Amino acid sequence: MVTSEELEPYLLRERKIFKKYPQAKSDMTEAKGALIDNPTLGDVYPGLAIEAVRKIRVGIKALKMPPRSALRFYYFYAVEKKKIVYIHLLKKGKPQQENKVIKEVKKALKEIIKELKSKTEDVT
Structure with missing residues (x-):
């Protein structure tokens, strides 16, 4: 089973966007559900050497x-x-x-890899 986690910077942006576009909540929930079913659904994000970073576009149906x-x-x-x-x-x-997006994604990616490695070392 696939699990998910939201980083704090992501959550802050999500709250800000949902405050301005509350109609987007259901569309984001639907997209995240589809992603759990198929984690490779998104496009590989260009500009990074690692293929594990992906991007998904989500429409806001209520606002067309x-x-x-x-x-x-x-x-x-x-x-x-x-x-x-x-x-x-x-x-x-x-x-x-x-460049700003790439910088933020790279920073988050370093944190994720560090966390995953530490969890792996704790298990062994």
Whole structure:
């Protein structure tokens, strides 16, 4: 069974986006459910050397916002652990600074790998 975890920066962004777009909650819940069923659902995130970071686009149906112009969330899938870690969430609209997103994802990825390694060492 696949499990999931949301990092604090992700949760902060999610709260901010849901405050502005409360209609997005059901769409995000639906997307996360689909992801649990198929963790490789998202596109591999370009710009990183590791294929475990993926991106999913989510539309906001109630506002008739298609996936290409609504929400994007980035996640890490640890295949061996069967664990999804939500890293970053954003609302597309303003020109996003791609380097900023990559920097945040890389920082979160380092933390995730460190945590997964420490949990593996604790088991052995």
